[in-house]
Amino acid sequence: MKKLLVNIWNRTFDYYLIVRNACYLFVDMLYQKVVPAPRVVSIEETIRHIIDSHCSVSRLGDGEIKIANGQALTFQTKQPLLQQKMKEVLSTPIPHHIVCLPDIFTDLTSYNAETRRHWKLHLAFYRKLWYKYIHRKRIFYNAFISRCYMMFADKTSCASYFKLMQQIWAGKDILLVEGEKSRLGVGNDLFDNAHSIRRILAPNKNAFDHYEAIVHEIKKYSPQEYLILLALGPTATVMAYDLARKGYQAIDIGHVDIEYEWYRMGATHKVPVLGKFVNEAGAGAGVGDIHDEKYKKEIVCRF
Secondary structure (H helix, E strand, C coil): CHHHHHHHHHHHHHHHHHHHHHHHHHHHHHHHHHCCCCEECCHHHHHHHHHHHCCEEEECCHHHHHHHCCCCECCECCCHHHHHHHHHHHHCCCCCEEEEECCCCCCCCCECHHHHHHHHHHHHHHHHHHHHHCCCCCEEEEHHHHCCCCCECCCCCHHHHHHHHHHHCCCCEEEEEEECCCCCCCCCCCCCCCCEEEEEEECCCCHHHHHHHHHHHHHHHCCCCCEEEEECCHHHHHHHHHHHHCCCEEEECCCHHHHHHHHHHCCCCCCCCCCCCCCCCCCCCCCCCCCCHHHHHHEEEEC
């Protein structure tokens, strides 16, 4: 009897979710017909703008808008200051800095089925919140510069995106600020054309708890002529903004290394990458130490 009641409850809850989601999707369909969407330029145009203007970059996605709404994530606890800063990034333009949004507000046909389902449902719940914090007449750049492989149905342009992106750091001294086991560029040639690499290893989770300390170390190890590449989840979004205000070029580069790994292996779904923390596939389970002397010599600070 107990098992039967549990099954009835679970089935009832499933039906509730189906009806609830359908209602939200219907309301969103009507809402998007009457409220103008923000303009988000292409991935290629975004990368070329970064190359030409040497601007700093903050990217926002589904996690960042949830933080702006006061929610926590699995890898970042709720922080009122982070929420406040996220709203500021969305609403307050500053010189030499661009804000990148996901290109999802008008057309999802270029994405694979799983991605379309994800963003369609996300917008049903969060479109109004996006529109609350952004000026829809402002031009935004494309947050998918760092997610330019896995989510696309047609992947024929992916190689050109990665090749173009490498021009951002070509011949430059770069400071990589990343999670402890992210290991950007290790085991591949993504950053081989950089002049030099330094690394600051920050915590994989709750990086914002160490925000001021991380910024202090960035200033310590990165002259202003260095290019700072940030892979710290939502913390990178606001950190790029703050560093731009201080005269640095800082780019929230996000998952670009994992996307590049998936592209190199021809992966058709999100899979773990040997020796690297992949939050969306295994969350770093089983990722141990690394025996790469070049990588170890690049580390200037470890939290």
